[in-house]
Amino acid sequence: MTYSSNIHSIHYRFENLRDLLGKAGAARSGDSLAGVAANSAEERVAAQLALADVPLQSFLNEAVIPYEQDEVTRLIHDSHDRAAFAPLSSFTVGEFRNWLLSERTDDAALAAVSLGITPEMAAAVCKLMRNQDLIAVARKRRVITRFRNTLGLQGRLSVRLQPNHPTDDPHGILASTIDGLMYGAGDAVIGVNPASDDPLKLRPVWDLLAALVERLEMPTQTCVLTHATRQIEAIEQGAPIDLLFQSIGGTEALNRSFGISLALLREAQHAALSLKRGTVGNNVMYFETGQGSALSANAHHGVDQLTCEVRAYAVARAFDPLLVNTVVGFIGPEYLFDGKQITRAGLEDHFCGKLLGLPMGVDICYTNHAQADQNDVDDLLLLLGAAGVNYVMGVPGSDDILLGYQSTSYHDALYVRETLGLRRAPEFEDWLQRMGLTDDEGQLTSSTELAIPALTRAAALPT
Template sequence: MGFHADINATRYSFPSLKVLLAKASPERSGDHLAGVSADGPVERIAAQHCLADVPLAAFLGDVLEVDGDAVTELIAAQHDADAFSPIASLTVGEFRDWLLDPGTTGARIAGVSPGLTPEMAAAVSKIMRAQDLIAVAAKIEVVTRFRSTIGLKGRLSTRNQPNHPTDDSRGIALSALDGLMMGAGDAVIGVNPATDTLPDYIRICEVLEAIRTQLDIPTQHCCLGHVSTAIAAIEVGAPIDLVFQSVAGSQKANDGFGVTLAMLDEAHDAVRQLARAPEGANLMYFETGQGAALSAEAHHGMDQQTMEARAYAVARRYRPLLVNTVVGFIGPEYLADGKQIIRAGLEDHFCGKLLGLPMGVDVCYTNHSYADQEDMDILLTTLAAAGVNFVITVPGADDIMLNYQSLAFHDAQFIRETLGRPPAPEFVAWMQANGIGTPEITLPTLETALSRLRLPAG
């Protein structure tokens, strides 16, 4: 099976869907590194023309062309033929038009979502402009709940990320309170541990639990250690709200993370049995990022954006509370500059929402990337217009443990003031009850709150 397009009297041929998807991708350094990108803008346009004419039904086979891949098998098992039937006759280009049609509501998109494969989502994103990605994502509402309700239209939630280079309990608490005083943390208060030992994991959970319970905050917390550490901590009764894991779009890439679907199944069952959340609450948290499979040499010749969309099949198996792409974290080898990071962030958010996920974005870049905070301002603002469920915020936009640049607590406040995007309703009520957002909240108040907290030693 081959695909062909004629541009300026030149015939361009693409031998497979995998090659066509890669050649149609907007330019990014990771695809150049992998040797799968278009030779230039003309070949890219030719591939996009070809891709627009491909029937959606053509993506129901093994596009990855890898036997025995657990993620491929999961994608096939997830496909809902009944949900797919209203759009089964469409091509990729016609599907784009259907998504953009004013008569196609978010509810209609949600209705067909279980029938979409990640490759379909990736394919249609490749022939869409930035405004198309924003317009369609803004229609889609994916709501999840634990102690707060995340994803309601017109709201923006935040992860409060109080990382510390030595996992010091007081340092974590100080950073968390700094964010709370700025109204950050209604999605989750989540710490990336500097180590992944079981005692440190449990202590961090206890620190976050102390903050949450003593300040009576309607949110949830998470130590972002490995899923196997979470399972071990659950077995000894640690106060765990959410189980976290990074995931990718092939089993070989997930092997690099040391994770299988069976492990995720076990973790999901274990955290549900803790019964810390209301019945029916969402209990898992996943992170992804373009380039993860390529960096693990586990992309199987697929472009990095399509591989990223495939990771969402893993996430949606567990009805998670939160999913976010850490869009610029891996480095310029995969997303070279601010323009590529902005495009990738909009793609990831669009594809995640299209596949029914509660999608957030870590609006970020590494210090050796050709990007800066102005690029992050643009991505944050466009994502807010697209209805992103949540973003990640850290003190001063500088994560001193992971050594990368993200968003500051103040950046989320900027979006709330300029675009009118309040936090989750439960969190807003807590802020109002505690005077947060008023002139009375000052640094001495923060210091007093910290001094009164009873924290585990460490």
């Protein structure tokens, strides 16, 4: 089906929904590289005008990637909840936007329709919204998940403590972890990106993190972000794994390039659940995504990068994750060129993920060859804090010495919590108070240094 609109007596025609979605999106380098972006600002506006008039029902009748060719498309179609979609079924994309922005549409209303919203619907309405619209809607939606603590509550912002080390040295990982705990980071997860995929080197990291949590009686979860197959093997060998991590994408071809399928993810979820390591819940999956990944793997099928990204959220939604993290600027300027594009993409991803009912976090980051700096990180951090993001990263000094990119620091989390009046996960906050690291208001105490010897002894770390 073709779509069209007129501006200044110029007729713009779009071949299909895939073409229309690509042309209607905010300008970004990846879509230009893929040849799916609008050729001018005027054509972009024409596409947005046409998109606003598209009935939401059209997204159920026209797949951007054919059903027969892609298991993600099949997942989206086969799991669509018609009853949940019913309140939206008469809307166009423009009317859907108005409904989302209405004061009468609250968290309960958004939750009720969540399973009726397909990724393409979410991406479409996102393309009609200003940044403030994305913030206004996303902040209404709270997605709460549990493992050893409770994440996503109103007025809370959690932090993934990311103590990466270029040689996976246990003392280096522990030192960075203790440093992060001193700043009250780690309630989302203590998650290590390993330098090696060697099982003999991975197991000590799992054992180290598990021992740390046990010795300190810390209500949080740990994760080593290696491939799902490695984690399944490690579970079979008795490794103390809390969360099962995997990078995922929005097309079958992209997931194949990651060495995964929906069946493998289901096997991994079952393996993690079998350990029964959660104490307050059983959300055991941790997924990471990122705009541009499908294009970088030549697995995008001519679909724009936002729509591909949101299709990955349909994959995540099928596995009830504890955490979903869009690593928004990690791939590089070929896909998100500068701070403005990174900011827009971060707000888009968070909004679309929340719309689909996911516990969204954002790694607010950039590579050193992008046209961005820490001021852009500061801006997006504050915007996402206002939008109700579930969690952000805590990287020592904002500079990840393993992955070679810039993100948010332990100090940045303190800043945004103080500025916006946000607290940590309640169980973790109580633990910090018992350890003498924070007061009743969640503020770091003047006696923080007194807790260091106790933490290092418990962690078996040389002082």
